[in-house]
Amino acid sequence: MSNYYQAEVETLPTEELKKIQSEKLVKLVKHVYDNVEYYRKKMDEKGIKPEDVKSVNDLHKLPFLTKADLRDAYPYGLLAKPLTDCVRIQSTSGTTGKRVVVFYTQHDIEIWEQCCARAIMAVGGTKEDVVQVCYGYGLFTGGAGLHGGSHKVGSLTLPMSSGNTERQIQFMMDLGSTIICCTPSYAAYIGETLKEMGYTPDDNKLKAGIFGAEPWTEEMRRDIENSLGIKAYDIYGLTEMCGPGVSFECTEQTGMHINEDFFIPEIIDPDTGEVLPEGSKGELVFTTLDKEAFPLLRYRTRDICVLSRKKCSCGRTFIKMTKPMGRSDDMLIIRGVNVFPSQIETVLLEQGYSPNYRIEVDRANNNDTLDVYVELTSEQFSDTVKDVSIKEKQLAEAVKTMLGIKPNMHLVPPKSIARSEGKAVRVVDKRKLHD
Ligand code: DLL
Numbered sequence: 302m303s304n305y306y307q308a309e310v311e312t313l314p315t316e317e318l319k320k321i322q323s324e325k326l327v328k329l330v331k332h333v334y335d336n337v338e339y340y341r342k343k344m345d346e347k348g349i350k351p352e353d354v355k356s357v358n359d360l361h362k363l364p365f366l367t368k369a370d371l372r373d374a375y376p377y378g379l380l381a382k383p384l385t386d387c388v389r390i391q392s393t394s395g396t397t398g399k400r401v402v403v404f405y406t407q408h409d410i411e412i413w414e415q416c417c418a419r420a421i422m423a424v425g426g427t428k429e430d431v432v433q434v435c436y437g438y439g440l441f442t443g444g445a446g447l448h449g450g451s452h453k454v455g456s457l458t459l460p461m462s463s464g465n466t467e468r469q470i471q472f473m474m475d476l477g478s479t480i481i482c483c484t485p486s487y488a489a490y491i492g493e494t495l496k497e498m499g500y501t502p503d504d505n506k507l508k509a510g511i512f513g514a515e516p517w518t519e520e521m522r523r524d525i526e527n528s529l530g531i532k533a534y535d536i537y538g539l540t541e542m543c544g545p546g547v548s549f550e551c552t553e554q555t556g557m558h559i560n561e562d563f564f565i566p567e568i569i570d571p572d573t574g575e576v577l578p579e580g581s582k583g584e585l586v587f588t589t590l591d592k593e594a595f596p597l598l599r600y601r602t603r604d605i606c607v608l609s610r611k612k613c614s615c616g617r618t619f620i621k622m623t624k625p626m627g628r629s630d631d632m633l634i635i636r637g638v639n640v641f642p643s644q645i646e647t648v649l650l651e652q653g654y655s656p657n658y659r660i661e662v663d664r665a666n667n668n669d670t671l672d673v674y675v676e677l678t679s680e681q682f683s684d685t686v687k688d689v690s691i692k693e694k695q696l697a698e699a700v701k702t703m704l705g706i707k708p709n710m711h712l713v714p715p716k717s718i719a720r721s722e723g724k725a726v727r728v729v730d731k732r733k734l735h736d
Contacts, residue, residue: 304422306454310562311419311617315610318618322565323356325590330354330363332381333596339370339378340598357565360588361576366600371401371541382406382594392440393540393639403540404594410449412591416538416546416560417450423551423558423615424509424534426480428455431506433478435469435487436514437637438462442544443514447482450546456480463487466494477506484637485517485525485533489667492528502530511536513545515634516625518733521667522554535624541600542587548622553614556621563591566620567599568608571629582607584629585622603630633730635662636669638706642728645708648699649675657718664732671708673700676718 305311313321331351333340343364344350353362371379380387382404389405405413421432432451436443444462451458459478461469469491472478481488488510495505507529513536525533537557538547547564548557559566568583569576577583585602589595604625613621633640642660649658657676662669675696677689689712697710 304425304427305617306415306419306422311558311619313562313618315618318561319357321562322590323358326357326360326565326588327351327354329588329590329596330598333598337379337381339374343370360565360567360599363588363598365574365586366597368401368541368601368603375400376402379595379597380404381596387594389445390440391442391445391540391544401540403543405543406593409543409592409594412563413446413543413546414449414453416543416549416563417446418453419450419560420511420534420536420546420549421447421450421454421456421480423549423617424480424511424532425552426451426454426456426509430454430456430479431459431477432456432480432482433459433461433469433473435461435463435481435483435491436545442538442540443482443484443637446538446544446546447511451480451482466491470495470498470500473505473507474500479506480509480511481507481529481531482511482536484514485512485521486515486636486664486667486669488512488525488529488533489521492525493666496528502528505530507531509534511549513537514637520733524667537622537625539602539604541595541597541602542589543592547587548619551613551615551617555613556609556623558613558615558617558619558621559608561619564589566608566622568606569601571601571603571605579608579610579620582626585625601629603628603632605629631728633662633728635671636706638704640671640704640706644703645673645700646727648696648703652696652699654681654696657720658727659718660728662728662730662732669732671706672711673708674711674713674718677712677715679715681712682715 334351347364349362386406387404388407390402393401434447438444448460510531510533522533534550535557536545536549538545548559550557565588567576567586568581569586571584585604585606587600589597605627606625607623608620610620654675659674661672693710693712697707701707
């Protein structure tokens with residue numbers, strides 16, 4: 302028997318769900334056309350009027366939105382409510398040049414927290430639980446989202462944020478945490494630390510973990526389940542939609558149910574934009590249905606996955622998505638932080654280094670490593686070893702200021718980075734992130 306936060310809507314027959322989606326979509330399209338110049342211009346360019354959208358079947362007529370649109374409209378260009386009706390902003394992780402800022406009204410926070418409450422109850426969470434939230438709190442959506450969801454369920458919420466692992470473990474043991482929410486890599490690290498401290502998986506009271514914000518494999522799921530003695534569940538989301546909780550796994554552990562009363566998913570061919578039939582692998586696109594301050598029509602997530610409406614034993618009728626299997630852009634997720642290689646390049650050039658560099662990402666002991674190799678010019682190369690190491694440290698700090706994570710920086714001799722005759726291969730990702 303599954304736990305639902307809102308049983309009625311989570312088990313709605315698909316036809317009824319589509320009816321609700323259509324009603325909400327028609328209203329939304331009219332609202333953004335009338336109130337947001339950015340949308341009006343985009344729709345006019347495509348020759349679409351609000352009357353052309355009568356149901357979800359007309360969704361494909363609308364133009365796509367991309368991260369570039371969000372940056373273009375930064376900060377208020379896509380706002381659909383007066384700023385005085387907004388109560389919160391959140392922002393994508395660790396990015397300076399490519400920051401995306403999203404706004405929430407009280408209602409937007411309410412539906413986001415409902416999404417996260419559904420996710421917690423789907424893994425068996427109740428008001429009896431002690432939920433340790435060790436996603437980062439702050440501009441990143443992880444902490445705030447799961448925190449709000451846990452409150453809604455009525456669980457005792459431990460707002461730990463990330464880091465300070467010994468303290469996490471002390472609270473976990475002393476207060477008997479039963480559900481833990483963090484990135485899968487942090488969960489794996491907590492598991493290792495517990496072992497190092499001499500604990501066995503039976504020593505803690507944890508029963509479930511809700512892990513997301515970065516790619517992880519089935520192998521990693523098994524490792525985490527064994528090291529913590531729990532069931533590990535996936536949760537997906539992106540800042541642009543609300544944050545975590547756009548979709549969540551139930552106890553069947555076979556993909557994540559999308560909260561379809563709030564978000565319409567589509568799968569498209571990333572090259573042509575053509576909508577693909579259910580079961581095809583392609584880029585996930587979302588349209589928000591309930592968001593007031595920052596509604597998004599046909600937003601291209603760049604995440605590659607497959608959708609399936611196969612009946613689920615949990616009784617939920619919401620369509621399921623597979624884990625993201627990759628991205629259709631060059632964004633890397635390193636230790637939970639979204640990183641575009643161009644941001645690293647910007648720092649190198651600003652600091653007077655050459656654009657000949659190589660970024661290597663790997664995973665050691667379930668932890669991401671980031672190494673950046675930068676070629677020195679012949680003038681720069683005359684430095685002594687000591688000078689080079691000082692410069693490496695300075696450059697690593699500059700990258701940290703930009704991204705929020707510190708790389709291992711290597712300044713290497715002139716002409717030592719292989720030149721390419723075609724497209725330069727600047728990023729080598731050695732991690733096995735997908736099964
Ligand atoms: O990562 C929101 C979140 C917080 C989700 C906590 C789950 C838990 P962003 O920082 O905007 O938001 O990053 C969004 O992260 O487009 C995916 O590429 C990736 N991502 C998120 N969840 C998963 C997951 C948050 N479960 C981007 N598996 C998305 C794989 C994920 N990738």
